Every structure is written in structure tokens, then in C-alpha cells.
Amino acid sequence: MDEIKSLRKDAVDMVYYSSEGHLPSALGIIDLIYILYKKILKFDPKNPSLDGRDYFILSKGHGCPALYAVLADVGFFSKEKLKTFCKFDSMFGGHPDRNKIPGVEASTGSLGHGLPIGLGIAIAMKILKKPNKVFVLIGDGESNEGTIWESAQVAKNLSLDNLIVIVDKNKSQAYSLDYDYKKIWTGFGWHAEEMDGHDYKEIEEKLKMLLNSSSQKPKIIVANTVKGKGVSIMENNPEWHHKSPDEETYKKIVEELR
Amino acid sequence: MRKEFARLMLEMGGKEERLIVLVGDISVFGLREFRRNYPERFYNIGVCEQSTISIASGMALAGLIPVVHSIAPFITERCFEQIKDDFCYQGVGGNIVSVGSAFDYAGLGCTHHTYSDIAILRSLPNTEIVYPASPKEFELLFKQRYDNGKLTYFRLPEKKHTLALEESQINFGKGILIKEGEDISVITTGPQVDNVVNASEILMARGINVEIIYIHTIKPLDGELIINSALKTKRILIVEEASVRGGLGDEVSMAVGHLQGISTYRMGIGDNFITDYGTYDEICKKIGLDRDGIANKVEEIVKK
Numbered sequence: 001m002d003e004i005k006s007l008r009k010d011a012v013d014m015v016y017y018s019s020e021g022h023l024p025s026a027l028g029i030i031d032l033i034y035i036l037y038k039k040i041l042k043f044d045p046k047n048p049s050l051d052g053r054d055y056f057i058l059s060k061g062h063g064c065p066a067l068y069a070v071l072a073d074v075g076f077f078s079k080e081k082l083k084t085f086c087k088f089d090s091m092f093g094g095h096p097d098r099n100k101i102p103g104v105e106a107s108t109g110s111l112g113h114g115l116p117i118g119l120g121i122a123i124a125m126k127i128l129k130k131p132n133k134v135f136v137l138i139g140d141g142e143s144n145e146g147t148i149w150e151s152a153q154v155a156k157n158l159s160l161d162n163l164i165v166i167v168d169k170n171k172s173q174a175y176s177l178d179y180d181y182k183k184i185w186t187g188f189g190w191h192a193e194e195m196d197g198h199d200y201k202e203i204e205e206k207l208k209m210l211l212n213s214s215s216q217k218p219k220i221i222v223a224n225t226v227k228g229k230g231v232s233i234m235e236n237n238p239e240w241h242h243k244s245p246d247e248e249t250y251k252k253i254v255e256e257l258r
Numbered sequence: 259m260r261k262e263f264a265r266l267m268l269e270m271g272g273k274e275e276r277l278i279v280l281v282g283d284i285s286v287f288g289l290r291e292f293r294r295n296y297p298e299r300f301y302n303i304g305v306c307e308q309s310t311i312s313i314a315s316g317m318a319l320a321g322l323i324p325v326v327h328s329i330a331p332f333i334t335e336r337c338f339e340q341i342k343d344d345f346c347y348q349g350v351g352g353n354i355v356s357v358g359s360a361f362d363y364a365g366l367g368c369t370h371h372t373y374s375d376i377a378i379l380r381s382l383p384n385t386e387i388v389y390p391a392s393p394k395e396f397e398l399l400f401k402q403r404y405d406n407g408k409l410t411y412f413r414l415p416e417k418k419h420t421l422a423l424e425e426s427q428i429n430f431g432k433g434i435l436i437k438e439g440e441d442i443s444v445i446t447t448g449p450q451v452d453n454v455v456n457a458s459e460i461l462m463a464r465g466i467n468v469e470i471i472y473i474h475t476i477k478p479l480d481g482e483l484i485i486n487s488a489l490k491t492k493r494i495l496i497v498e499e500a501s502v503r504g505g506l507g508d509e510v511s512m513a514v515g516h517l518q519g520i521s522t523y524r525m526g527i528g529d530n531f532i533t534d535y536g537t538y539d540e541i542c543k544k545i546g547l548d549r550d551g552i553a554n555k556v557e558e559i560v561k562k
Contacts, residue, residue, distance in 0.1 A: 099349050106319065107348055110339060116309040117344060120316020120324075127278065127298055127322065147340075150306035154313070158301075 004034050004200075007073055008230045009257045011065035012250070014085035014092070019244040021086060021094050022062040024228035024237070028170045028197070029137060030066035032223055033058075035203040036135060037074045040211065045075035048102040054132055055121050057106045059114025060139035060168065061095035067104070068092050076103035112145025114138065115165065119151050122163040122218075133162050133211065140169045140181070149188075155218040156189035164210050165190075165220040168197065170227035172238060181222045191215045197223030231256060259414040260357050262393035264288040266400060267325065271296045274323065277404070280314055282307050282328030284357070311337045311354075315344035318352045323405050329363075330356035330372035330413065338378055341409060346384040351407040353400075355414060359389075359448070360499035360527070362416040365535045373527045377504025379411050380477045386410040387477040388430070391419045391449045395428050395474050402430045415499070417449040417538060421472065433480035435487075439469035441560050443487040446497040447473040447506050450547055454497055457553035464553075466560050476506050481513035488514045493559055494522045497552060499542075502526040523559050525552065 007030055015021040036056060037043070044050040058067050065085070072079040084090035091100035095109030105121075108114045118136035125132050138148065155163055167181050185192040191213065195206045203223070210219040227241075228234030231253050245253060268291050270277050279292060280301045286293075293300040303310040307328055314324035326333060333356055334341070345352055356375070363370035379385050386408050390396040396414065403410045427434050436451065437458060446454045451472045458468040469487055473479070488494055494514065496507040507524040514520050525546060532541055542548050546555065 106316075107343070110343055113312050113340065113343055116312030117316040117319065119309075120313035120318075121320045122316075123301070123313065124317045124320030124322050127317075128320070147306075147309045147312065150304075150309035151313075154303055154306065154309060157304075 003073075004031060005230070005257050007034060007066075007069040009254065010069035010072070010079065010082055012231065012245070012253050012257065014065045014068065014082055015244050016250045017083065018086035021065050021244070022242050023065065023244070024234045024240045025060065025063040025139075026066035027229050027231055027234065028225040028227040029063045029168050030069065031198045031200060031229070032137065032166060032168070032203060033066050033070045035200055035207065037070050039204045040207050041135065043103070045103065048076065052132060055105050055118065055134045057108065057114040057118045057134070057136045058096060059108055059118070059136050060111065060142050061108030061114070063168070064094070064096045067096060068101075071101070071103045111139070111142040112147040115151045116147050119155050119160065119163060122155070122160045123158060125162055126160070133164060135164050135166065137166045137168060140167060141172060143167065143179070143181070152185065152188040152190065159216045160218045161216050163218040164207070165218070167220060167222045168225050169222050170225045172227045172241070185220045189217060191217040191219045193219070193221040195221055195223055197225035198229055259393065259396065259416065259418065260285060260288055262396055263327065263355055263357075263414060264292065266397050267292045268295065270400075270404070271299065274405070276321065276323045278317055278322050278324050280310055280324055280326045282310055282333060284328055307332045308337050308340050311340035312344045314352050315348055315350060318345070318350035319348065324352040325355060325404070326352065327355045329358040329370065330375055331358070331370060334375040334379060334411070335372065341379065342382055345409040346382045349384065351405065351409065353404055353410050353412065355412045357414050357416070359413045359415045361532055361541045362538055364538050364541050367535065368531045368533060371532060373501040374504065375411070375413060376476055376500045376506065377508070380504070380509060382409075384408050385477060386475070387413070388475050389413045389415070389447050390474050391415050391417070391451065392421070392423070393418070394423070394425065398425060398428045399430055399474060415449050419449050419451045421451060428474070431475045431478050431480060433483040434472045434474075435483065436470040436472050437468065439467035440491055441466050441468060442493040442495060442556055443469045443471060443484070443491045444495045444497060444552070444556065445471045445473060445484060445506070445510055447476060448499050450497050450499055453542070453547060453549050453552050456549040457556065460549065460553045461556055464557060466557060468556060473506060476509055479509045479513055484510055484513050485517065488517060488520045492520055494520060495556060495559060496522065496524045496526070497547065498526045499547065500526055502528060521559075523555070525555055
């Protein structure tokens, strides 16, 4: 989709012009976040605290250039503002701040926090008898954190069927760890699925399936992704994890995303 | 104090629909009436304190008022980053009510002691620290502060003090002048106030008149009361069941640091682990936090 190519370019621009940010992580999840906001989530960009909204938490906060690009695209703020990314007085930092950015539900950065926060919101929705859903995007590297597995047990015990977790399985940690997450989460008592994290049709279909599922279990879907997707020199190349392109490379990337 | 916590939650549960109690597999029996009356607002999350703090933050983000209850070292020192990121930085309010302060779990050893909870939590923005050592203080201070948009830490000791305080004296952020004196200001918190009062009686016989200030709110501190006392006596001794590095002693030193000619001294938990077992009173005696230990320290300071 050309639209997502353009959002990829926005993420590249943020990192190129600021010389800061985790670009490959953002490129790997931008398709997921785009489909979430375009096809799945209920929200109102003119009223970010809308009572009936669904919640989305980017637990792997360093992927935020993708979130910022999508939030601008769906109207939470102007795209022009993205140019301030990581500047001194910008509202857009290298990790998202809920107190600065409309549409950001939780400030994240340190890994392993977003899932239990989302779990707390999901419990709150049950207490308040509200139908709002809670989506949390976690990373496979992040899944080393103990709080992920603490949350796995608590959500199962409380039958939080309003919680949908997406695991960005980009295997960037493949040198040390590579787990069959679908099997593991199934073992924890969750309804677990798997998908191609870059196939727009499949993302939409699978997320809608989970959204409409009558299962009482919390849901999780393992999204197989390519870190750096769409920018060939960055794809699955760990060198780029926290690096900005120089001018020559930037021009090549822009050409590729044209 | 744990019984008062259970009683107060039951009372508050009926008055405040947004109040949610989360426990770390403790006090489940004690809170049975709360759970029976408000089953949808009681959660035994289990032995996973870090996630419990983050879960409580999520509840607060959704407009509820969480009260997290567990043993002090596990729900504070273990969870420092969750408290920092998910309450303080997030900018949402909630309450942590701990039991097992300092070395209350004397026989269980150092893993169950808490020396640094006050020190670490006072270093975080958007926190308040309350150390109520009587049921009435906890009740009044909780009611004053449970819904204030900040992370309020209530450190409940096992031992209660025996001060007869009027309700009108118990106000968040305000210290209480227990006894006037002119030779030294002893500023204390928690159940140690009884030892300080008893020590002052011995000291009177030795010709030393001690001023005593009791502090239940460590952050924000009643600086005005302490400064006025310090200007009068010129000597301050802080007595607390917490690390002498970073606790009430630091907060008081910050308050009087700009004054000329004031000497400050500290009694508390030093730069060692307390590896003895036994009872709370035995540990107090060992580290000098008893009547005679405090009296001797005061005499040593005044006669310098």
C-alpha cells in the first residue's frame, strides 16, 4: 500500500533529521499499527479521551516513530509536527510520553511495563462494565522480561477476554533466544494465533477474528515480522538497531520508498 | 495496624466506588469482609509485585483508585522502576500500603527488612510518604490523601505508639510538637516516638530538656515546625527506623541546611545489614533505638 510507504518515509525522516530513534524497530511494526488504527480500533482523534475508545499501548516504546506517523495520519496531530522529533522542546521523544502526545495511552520505554499496564486497564474495563478493548504490542526481545510472564498468568486467571496482545516477532534476538511463542502462550492458557505481520489482509482478518471471538481467554497473536521492513539495507541487519542513515544512504532509502 | 487497614478498606469500600484493593498474596483472610462485600474490587494478584504496581497504574489510567498492599521490601524496593515509570512519570495517582516496616519481621532476616523504602521513594517526583504509627493516624491521613493524583506511600509499622493525639492534630504534611524543650530537638517518626518520650523523662533528671517533634508525613515535610525548633535549640537529633542515609534524616537536613549554626545528628539503621534474628525489641536495643540508647546519644550530643 502506497499509504504505508509514505508513513515509512515519515519514520525515516524522523530518524534521519534528528539522528535519533530506533528506525528498524519502527519499520517492522508500522504495518501492524496502521491496520490497527485504520481497521480495528475505536477512537476519535478530536477527542483522545473518548469514553468508548479502545486502548492501544506500544509496550516496546522504542518503535514509536511508527506510532507517531500513524497517529498523525489518522488525525491526532498534524504531520508537520513530526519534524520536531527528538528536538529539545518537541512532544515527540525517542519513547512516547502520554502527557505530551494526544492518543498515547501510556508512556513506555523501559521494557515489560506496557503489558501489565494494559492488563490493569483491561481489569478496569471489566470493573466499570465497559466494552472497550485493550491492545498491547510487545516485542519478542521484550518477552525476556519477567513481568510479561507474570502478566500472562494474571490475565489468564482473570479471564481477561478484552485483552489482545500482539507479539512483534522480528527475531532480532535470534542469536540468543528464539521461542515458539504460540505454543508457549497456549500453554499459559491464552487463545494464541500467528500471522504474517506484513500481510495487510491477514493482519486485518486475524485481528477481527480475535476481536469477535467468544472465547473467555485473553488473546495473543504472534506477528512474524522483518525488522527494518521496506528498507532493504536495514532488513534483519542488527547494525541499524539504533543508528541514523547518512545523507547518501538516506537518498537511497527515499528512492526505495518512492 | 494490619487490622486497621482491613477495617478502613471495608469502610472506604462503601464510600468510594472507585477504590480497588490489590494484594500480593497477603492479608487475604484479613480482607475477607472487603472481598465479600466488594468482590469485583478485590484482587489477589499473587506474588508478582512488579506487575501488580503496573496493573494498578493501568487501573489508575482508567480512572480508578488503586490501593496496593504487600510487604514493604517487596512492594517498594523490588518495584522501584515500576513505581517510577508507571505512577510517577505516568502522572497518575494511587496508594501503596505496606506492612513489615524496617525490621518488624525480625526473625525472618534481612530479605524481609526494609531500610531504604523511604529513601528511594522520596527521591521520586509525584510521591508522598506517610508513616502512621497509630490506627487513627492511618485512618485520617488515608482519608485525607487517597485520591490526590499522587503516589502516596503508607508505611504501616507493626508496633503502635501510645501517644494520645487529638484528631485535630493529625493533618497531612504537619508535624506534631509533643513536648517543648530548649536543649535539643529530637525529631522522630513511627513507633520510636515512645522511646524518645521515655528517654526525655530520664534526660530531664539529668538536667537536659528535650523538645520532641513527631512526624507522620515525611514527604512533604513540615519544614516550618522543624526550622522554628532548630533555631531555638540549635541541635537536632533525628530518630527513625530506616537507613540513616536517605530517610527522614535527609529530609530534615534539607529543611535546615540553609540555617547557620545548627548541628544535626542521626540515629537509625547504619551502613550494615542487621543479621541478628529474635524480636523487634531486641533489634531496637542492638542498634540503640531504645529508651537508654536514645537518652545516652542525646546526652553525648548536648554535653559535647
